[in-house]
Amino acid sequence: MNNKIIYLVLIFILSCTKNDFSQKIYFNGYIWTGDLNNPRANAIVVSDDIISFVGTNEEALLMSNENTIKINLNGKFVTPGLIDNHVHFIPGGMQLAQVDLHDVTSKEEFQKRIYEADLILPEGKWMLGGNWDHEKWGGNYPDKSWIDDIVNDRPVLLDRLDGHMALANSMALDLGNITEKSIDPIGGIIKKDNQENPTGILKDNAIDLCRELVPADSQDDLDQALHRAIDFALSKGITQVHDMGSFSDLITYHRALSSGELKIRVKLFTWYTNWEDILEYVKQHGPGNDWLKWDGVKGMIDGSLGSKTAWMHKPYLIDDNSYNKERLSTVGLLTIKDTTHFKRMLREIDYHRIQNTVHAIGDRANDWILDEFSKISLENGKRDRRFRIEHAQHLSPQAINRFSEQKVIPSMQPYHLYDDGSWAHNRIGRDLLARSYVFKSLIADGANLTFGSDWTVAPLNPMTGIYAAVTRKTRDGKNPDGWFENEKINVEDALMCYTINNAYSAFWENTTGSITSGKNADFVVHSHNLLSTPPESILDNKVLRTVVGGTDYLF
Numbered sequence: 001m002n003n004k005i006i007y008l009v010l011i012f013i014l015s016c017t018k019n020d021f022s023q024k025i026y027f028n029g030y031i032w033t034g035d036l037n038n039p040r041a042n043a044i045v046v047s048d049d050i051i052s053f054v055g056t057n058e059e060a061l062l063m064s065n066e067n068t069i070k071i072n073l074n075g076k077f078v079t080p081g082l083i084d085n086h087v088h089f090i091p092g093g094m095q096l097a098q099v100d101l102h103d104v105t106s107k108e109e110f111q112k113r114i115y116e117a118d119l120i121l122p123e124g125k126w127m128l129g130g131n132w133d134h135e136k137w138g139g140n141y142p143d144k145s146w147i148d149d150i151v152n153d154r155p156v157l158l159d160r161l162d163g164h165m166a167l168a169n170s171m172a173l174d175l176g177n178i179t180e181k182s183i184d185p186i187g188g189i190i191k192k193d194n195q196e197n198p199t200g201i202l203k204d205n206a207i208d209l210c211r212e213l214v215p216a217d218s219q220d221d222l223d224q225a226l227h228r229a230i231d232f233a234l235s236k237g238i239t240q241v242h243d244m245g246s247f248s249d250l251i252t253y254h255r256a257l258s259s260g261e262l263k264i265r266v267k268l269f270t271w272y273t274n275w276e277d278i279l280e281y282v283k284q285h286g287p288g289n290d291w292l293k294w295d296g297v298k299g300m301i302d303g304s305l306g307s308k309t310a311w312m313h314k315p316y317l318i319d320d321n322s323y324n325k326e327r328l329s330t331v332g333l334l335t336i337k338d339t340t341h342f343k344r345m346l347r348e349i350d351y352h353r354i355q356n357t358v359h360a361i362g363d364r365a366n367d368w369i370l371d372e373f374s375k376i377s378l379e380n381g382k383r384d385r386r387f388r389i390e391h392a393q394h395l396s397p398q399a400i401n402r403f404s405e406q407k408v409i410p411s412m413q414p415y416h417l418y419d420d421g422s423w424a425h426n427r428i429g430r431d432l433l434a435r436s437y438v439f440k441s442l443i444a445d446g447a448n449l450t451f452g453s454d455w456t457v458a459p460l461n462p463m464t465g466i467y468a469a470v471t472r473k474t475r476d477g478k479n480p481d482g483w484f485e486n487e488k489i490n491v492e493d494a495l496m497c498y499t500i501n502n503a504y505s506a507f508w509e510n511t512t513g514s515i516t517s518g519k520n521a522d523f524v525v526h527s528h529n530l531l532s533t534p535p536e537s538i539l540d541n542k543v544l545r546t547v548v549g550g551t552d553y554l555f
């Protein structure tokens, strides 16, 4: 206690003598700090961009001087800045200006949206975007005629919401030279009808046959997309994202950083085909700074549950109801073209102290990468390396314990459960369903569970993820008490996954992730007290104020 008083006096003297730094006092809040040593507070003092005090109103207001800006939080709920563990950020910003089909539930609505988008797009420009989900109109795959009927004078390529499937119109297929004679590329499928004609549906690597032809975005397009994404993220209370991006995104981020427009913190995990570029970049420029870090690489070894390409131990169920009557069963696939090269790459990245994260959804894929991580730790020696697995959706019984045992971080996106829970039983058996999205088990076992959105696959708003993790309700409304309700977690645990756990997963826990004296001033003021709000109302929560590095954004 004595120490605390001395500390307060020191702060007071400091605030009287040194008036050249800017000071803000946020008082009268209900503050959930995310800091286990000081879990609740009413006031935060910010000096320049750093939190200099967290505690009671009286203590905080004692520190004010004539230049202090005092902000009354009116009893509102405050959390640390929310962190999203998995976004596709610049494409997300692009998509904010593209055709959006994520909530389409019929062919009519699908065609109406395309018609509207066609009216705005400049002549000759590819129509892109999509985010459609055929499960929302009963599970029938769309085909090229859905687009051709409306748009046939420009190429159109529309992704399914998981990015593992896309629908092309005839013009895009022609440009990609995709005909009845085309054979499937490695790791991809060109869907064909009874007459061997391509239907327009392209899966995984087959999508690239068209995507490769889309002209590159201009520098200005990219800058604008990033600014759109940043403003959108701030409005949702997000102060830090972990971007599963590309090497060229790094250039866009650098432009924003040097022009002072990078208003949130970004940890970039570059797509693995550019791993050597990142190695070289880190060698020359170091790992990054307080706003932008680029010392991460993202690999990928399987597909998704929705496209039946997630790599499983047991075959998928045969779906008799499917319009497309996919009679052949499959276990999904390992999507790496050259396994030897991939394994060598993982080792090289780790050796150079760059963080590895790998996309793995199926139980077999998760076992495979956990095995690799275990071997690499032995080969390259013991160290604090924080391997991550993106999604970690379906786990074998032994895998659940391996995350804490091996200190591998499950980087999960709870809102996928809200979607998948409606139809996953058509894909996999009950034993594996019970080992899907096992939030509670992973936390109970001591894993550093982290949450995010996978935007643009799912909505960016962290409230949708918290809602999904806490209620485990599903889109079809058939699980009012929760889909495998034993895996529900409480709001506080979900907030930990969105804050300090996420900061840790990017090696940023010393400066971000909680409202703690000495850390960056990143926090959010909410309309609802999430700790006392009924779970059904979590989605009603609005962000009123987002503070990043001491700068306030009001909504």
Ligand SMILES: [Zn+2]
Residues within 6 Å of the ligand: 086, 087, 088, 244, 454, 457
């Ligand atoms: Zn993703």
